[in-house]
Amino acid sequence: MPEINLRQMKKDQSGTISAIKVGGELGLRMREMGLVAGTRITIQGRAPLNDPVALRVMGGILTLRNNEADHITVFVEDKV
Amino acid sequence: MRRPPAVMVAVVVHRQHVPLKNKQKRDNQPMTQTIHMALAGNPNAGKTTLFNTLTGSRQHVGNYPGITVDYKEGFFTHKNQEINLTDLPGTYSLTAYSVEEVVTRDYLVNEKPQVVINIIDASNLERNLYLTTQFLELGCPLVIALNMIDVAKDRGIAINPEKLAVLLGVPVAPIIARSGKGTDILIDQAVGQSGQQWQPRDISYGEDLDAAIMDMIALITEEKFLTGIYPPRFTAIKYLEHDDQMLKKGQQENSLTADILEEKVTQVSDHLLKTMDAYPEAIIADHRYGFIKSILRQGVQTQNFDTDRLYTSDKIDKVLTNRLLGPVFMCLVLFGLYQLTFSWSEIPVSWLESFFGWLGSQAETLLPDGPVKSMLISGVIHGMGGVLGFVPLIMFMFLGIAILEDSGYLARVAFMMDRIFRIFGLHGSSVMPFIISGGIAGGCAVPGVMATRTLRSPKERLATILTVPFMNCGAKVPVIALLIGAFFSENKAMYMFLFTLISWVVALLAAKFLRLTVLKGPATPFVMELPPYRFPTLQGLAIHTWERTWQYIKKAGTVILGISILLWAMMSYPELSAARKADFEQQRQLISVAVSPAILAESSSKSDAVSEEALTLRQKISLINRQESEQALRHSLAGKVGLTLEPISTLAGFEWRTNIALVGGFAAKEVIISTLGTAYSMGDVKADASDSLGQRLTTDPNWNKVVAVSALIFIMFYAPCFVTVVCIAKEAGHWGWSLFSISFNTIFAFLLATAVYQIGIRIG
Known part of the structure; x- marks a missing residue:
């Protein structure tokens, strides 16, 4: 499973978060919404201007800006 | 569909001050007394729905509500037991980053409710339990309301509530908040848990952190550091999470101990960064989720379907947030909202207008002449009419917004628009306030400012609050239409569009300016x-729309009434001296006696078909009346204000009568037209009904195209109306921001108008 940045993930691609390298409020906000290492995510889609991105996480949908997604690395699954 | 046997007694909306000042001791109360319960949970978990089901009232669903500073309280009776339920704001955690979290935490530790009902979305169990772990650490008596078990079931998620209850050590009641199913058992359990001792639960955070926490607890217990408020372990963990509010409280309590604790946190952080490349707060979060996962894996939750399955909501999103169709649909929805608001409200608005017209004419004929009559007509009836005439429009607007909000579409609008708004230092959620305030021309800044409550970040929210009044609201549109109609009649639509565009550009640039100066700071996470x-439920929409509309009526009604009476007084007093009045009366007498009694009688008749002599007499008398009115206006307090401002205002091309209208416009922008009308007809509007205000302005030597543009710019951007100012103070939480808004906008508008005028007259 290759490890890439969340920003590079494509629509409908899934993967498992490997690390979130940010502290402070942003880090906290991400974590309390369920974005922690080991969580499985799927890219739901992107906004018309390609930013922000919508993710499916733990049965809900979260949105993140691209520059916020930069802090997250993901082990992506090969598309079946 | 069974309603719970809950009887609503009353619903009280409290205004909460942060931090809470009035500590109430509720310990040691016998069981026969009212039980105090608090309702907490994630936004969108169905908290408000459960609150409404239990207390019988309906306010709002979603993470919007009026809970930036307010919280709701309801009373109901359950099996002869009186229960008082507080609806806390929706939060994802108890770390004090947002107002909602501060309010929730302060309420729990200060008010010490006898039991907390933690509502959890069963279809999103793992994330919802994150907040639960923090309640466990705080130790408050807890009951879990496992909501939307039907939705979870449809999604193939099977949950074993008994097992969850055993593993968490708290009662769990599966419920469906919408129908009230299961709430009976929930309240039974909550009553059973109420009044128990607070018992903090320990969650392990790994070797390094656990050791540090033990050290910190030892110190905290020894120094009795904040132990009256928080359990020692909770304090230690919040220190490790760099919780600002906790750090501040600590410094106030005992700065020596606080320093040692902070030093300890720095040591641990450095160590963890070196050895594990992770922040302590990240490790804490990881362990909390680890704790949750370990519970769920022990047979609490089983997934029957593929997790990647698309649900109805996702399928709708495929279209509505599609990169091509999404924006098109959004434009249609927003345009539709306007169509609905303006076309549907047209008829009731005209009813109200004719009602107030009728009221005015009744007063005109029934009341004896004098200051009381003048005040009732010009002050009370016109003032109230101006505000109440808007009510249907505001109501439809609120209804539209409630539908968008309750259905979940508003969050999608924010998602799609965020990229554009971020350029100007705003947030995707700023879109709606801008549109409500008049982004498509017509709207109102009052609900616009109130709609900023959807923004969770204080700086973006404040920047939005301060710039939405720049939009062309429904009260400014008639003024703009009048001036464009008078001076640019050849290209009306184009100019109207141009000025709407200018309002957007200016508002966004002003937001950018504020975010670079007074509201400097990084973008808040999206x-x-x-x-x-x-x-959305029909009943929910109705109550919700009415609640907000009533707020508008109450606030606007009282404020505008006062202001319009004040304005009337300012334009009427002080009156001309008796000698001057007598002088005008004498002039009229002189003209009247110069003609034959027959013509005099003819001219004072109501008929339009009169002889030429009678007409000349009428005109002469009307001229004298006008002169008297102008003198009276000049002599009045408002006139003096206008004249005093004239030396400055001429820089932008405004003479004293325009000044009066602009000062009046501060009360309400609607007042600008009526005041201009009064000022430029020199009193008697009806005498000159044949030539409209627009025509009068075009022929007035003090007005021309350049002045018109300058006035348009000034009116669009100067101080928000008084009601908006009051609203800004309420929403921003400080009168300082209202004063800032008044002065910043006025200075800014004046500079812009001056620039337009000065450049305009030079290039002709």
Whole structure:
């Protein structure tokens, strides 16, 4: 499973978060919404201007800006 | 569909001050007394729905509500037991980053409710339990309301509530908040848990952190550091999470101990960064989720379907947030909202207008002449009419917004628009306030400012609050239409569009300016939840719309009434001296006696078909009346204000009568037209009904195209109306921001108008 940045993930691609390298409020906000290492995510889609991105996480949908997604690395699954 | 046997007694909305000042001791109360319960949970978990089901009232679903500073309280009776339920704001955690979290935490530790009902979305169990772990650490008596078990079931998620209850050590009641199913048992359990001792639960955070926490607890217990408020372990963990509010409280309590604790946190952080490349707060979060996962894996939750399955909501999103169709649909929805608001409200608005017209004419004929009559007509009836005439429009607007909000579409609008708004230092959620305030021309800044409550970040919210009044609201549109109609009649539509565009550009640039200066700071994270689409309930929409409309009527009604009476007084007093009045009367007498009694009688008749002599007499008398009115206006307090401002205002091309209208416009922008009308007809509007205000302005030597543009710019951007100012103070939480808004906008508008005028007259 290759490890890439969340920003590079494509629509409908899934993967498992490997690390979130940010502290402070942003880090906290991400974590309390369920974005922690080991969580499985799927890219739901992107906004018309390609930013922000919508993710499916733990049965809900979260949105993140691209520059916020930069802090997250993901082990992506090969598309079946 | 069974309603719970809950009897609503009353619902009280409290205004909460942060931090809470009035500590109430509720310990040691016998069981026969009212039980105090608090309702807490994630936004969109169905908290408000449960609150409404239990207390019988309906306010609002979603993470909007009026809970930036307010919280709701309801009373109901359950099996002869009186229960008082507080609806706390929706939060994802108990770390004091947002107002909602501060309010929730302060309420819990200060008010010490006898039991907390933690509502959890069963279809999103793992994330919802994150907040639960923090309640466990705080130790408050807890009951879990496992909501939307039906939705979870549809999604193939099977949950074993008994097992969850055993593993968490707290009662769990599966419920469906919408129908009230299961709430009976929930309240039974909550009553059973109420009044128990607070018992903090320990969650392990790994070797390094656990050791540090033990050290810190030892110190905290020894020094009795904040132990009156928080359990020692809770304090230690919040220190490790760099919780600002906790750090501040600590410094106030005992700065020596606080310093040692902070030093300890720095040591641990450095160590963890070196050895594990992770922040302590990240490790804490990881362990909390680890704790949750370990519970769920022990047979609490089983997934029957593929997790990648698309649900109805996701399918709708495929279209509505599609990169091509999404924006098109959004434009249609927003345009539709306007169509609905303006076309549907047209008829009731005209009813109200004719009602107030009728009221005015009744007063005109029934009341004896004098100051009381003048005040009732010009002050009370016109003033109230101006505000109440808007009510149907505001109501439809609120209804439209409630539908968009309750259905979950508003969050999608924020998602799609965020990229554009971020350029100007705003947030995707700023879109709606801008549109409500008049982004498509017509709207109102009052509900616009109130709609900023959807913004969770204080700086973006403040920047939005301060710039939405720049939009062309429904009260400014008639003024703009009048001036464009008078001076640019050849290209009306184009100019109207141009000025709407200018308002957007200026508002966004002003927001950018504020975010670079007084509201400097990094963009707030856009980590936001897109709630699943839901059908709003009719009853919910109705109550919700009415609640907000009533707020508007109450606030606007009282304030505008006062202001319009004040304005009337300012334009009427002080009156001309008796000698001057007598002088005008004498002039009229002189003209009247110069003609034959027959013509005099003819001219004072109501008929339009009169002889030429009678007409000349009428005109002469009307001229004298006008002169008297102008003198009276000049002599009045408002006139003096206008004249005093004239030396400055001429820089932008405004003479004293325009000044009066602009000062009046501060009360309400609607007042500008009526005041201009009064000022430029020199009193008697009806005498000159044949030539409209627009025509009068075009022929007035003090007005021309350049002045018109300058006035348009000034009117669009100067101080928000008084009601908006009051609203800004309430929403921003400080009168300082209202004063800032008044002065910043006025200075800014004046500079812009001056620039337009000065450049305009030079290039002709």
